[in-house]
Amino acid sequence: MTGDQANGLRMMNEMKLNGVKVVAVTGGKGGVGKTSASINTAVALAEKGKKVVVLDADLGLANVDVMLGLRADRNLSHVISGECELDEVLVEGPKGIQIIPATSGTQSMVELSHAQHAGLIRAFSEMRTPCDVLIVDTAAGISDMVLSFSRASQDVLVVVCDEPTSITDAYALIKILSREHGVFRFKVVANMVRSLREGMELFAKLSRVTDRFLDVALELVATIPFDDNLRKAVRKQKLVVESFPNSPAAIAYQGLASKIISWPIPQQPGGHLEFFVERLVREPRATEESNAR
Ligand SMILES: Nc1ncnc2c1ncn2[C@@H]1O[C@H](COP(=O)(O)OP(=O)(O)OP(=O)(O)O)[C@@H](O)[C@H]1O
Numbered sequence: 001m002t003g004d005q006a007n008g009l010r011m012m013n014e015m016k017l018n019g020v021k022v023v024a025v026t027g028g029k030g031g032v033g034k035t036s037a038s039i040n041t042a043v044a045l046a047e048k049g050k051k052v053v054v055l056d057a058d059l060g061l062a063n064v065d066v067m068l069g070l071r072a073d074r075n076l077s078h079v080i081s082g083e084c085e086l087d088e089v090l091v092e093g094p095k096g097i098q099i100i101p102a103t104s105g106t107q108s109m110v111e112l113s114h115a116q117h118a119g120l121i122r123a124f125s126e127m128r129t130p131c132d133v134l135i136v137d138t139a140a141g142i143s144d145m146v147l148s149f150s151r152a153s154q155d156v157l158v159v160v161c162d163e164p165t166s167i168t169d170a171y172a173l174i175k176i177l178s179r180e181h182g183v184f185r186f187k188v189v190a191n192m193v194r195s196l197r198e199g200m201e202l203f204a205k206l207s208r209v210t211d212r213f214l215d216v217a218l219e220l221v222a223t224i225p226f227d228d229n230l231r232k233a234v235r236k237q238k239l240v241v242e243s244f245p246n247s248p249a250a251i252a253y254q255g256l257a258s259k260i261i262s263w264p265i266p267q268q269p270g271g272h273l274e275f276f277v278e279r280l281v282r283e284p285r286a287t288e289e290s291n292a293r
Pocket residue numbers: 027029030031032033034035036037058061063139140191192193224225226227228230231234249
């Protein structure tokens with residue numbers, strides 16, 4: 001760690017921030033419903049009184065902004081380059097959720113210079129916007145960025161749907177995170193299923209391969225039904241939890257939000273936002289050593 005980084009962290013410790021839950025939403029394959037899960041769960045958490053920040057790390061498509069019909073002039077890359085503060089790039093979404101756009105142009109975390117690392121840590125540590133839960137909507141695929149965000153988060157949600165490519169891509173993501181990044185616990189969200197039973201079968205399919213070849217622990221934390229209301233809401237640039245709160249998918253997202261609230265907030269190190277960023281920018285092996293299995 002450089003002197004700048006150490007200073008940033010020291011400053012943060014002195015501020016005695018409250019613990020923040022950091023949850024990465026991944027999937028391996030695109031189109032499995034990661035972004036829908038991220039923002040509907042974020043709004044469901046906000047409806048339960050939590051202050052939620054969503055880091056839209058789904059690079060390239062600027063997904064969250066598009067889904068919500070929001071415009072973002074600046075994004076995380078402007079924070080990294082020191083052009084503005086993190087609070088200045090936040091865009092307010094439904095129910096007061098705050099979105100950090102990290103759209104195209106944001107460099108991979110592993111390519112950042114020491115000064116940029118330090119700047120990023122400082123930006124998170126100085127964020128004045130209250131935050132109980134930080135949800136990181138990662139991109140599809142297994143880029144360095146996805147791996148960095150996943151290993152830095154306390155909980156990794158893996159969204160899967162019942163398609164062979166979704167299962168194989170989720171498996172590939174879990175494999176690389178466990179073998180190279182020290183992440184061994186995964187929380188699975190079975191999406192677009194026709195019944196609870198189908199969700200459990202989907203989870204069983206994924207578990208069979210991970211149990212056979214990897215040393216990881218998988219837990220099924222939500223089964224989101226296929227629900228046409230989700231697409232209807234998207235067409236209105238609304239979320240299903242807002243427009244159709246009693247629909248099957250909305251109820252499932254609300255259930256996932258309640259579970260997230262029940263997960264313990266880790267004590268530091270790792271419990272505060274600046275530690276999230278510090279882990280984000282650290283070399284994979286160093287993070288691996290510090291990760292409790
Ligand atoms: N439970 C569901 N029921 C019905 N449709 C769904 C459900 N979940 C997601 N969808 C639809 O599937 C499509 C893909 O969803 P979404 O954009 O959330 O996926 P993603 O994994 O974030 O994709 P990408 O990685 O390409 O950004 C959207 O049209 C969305 O409305």
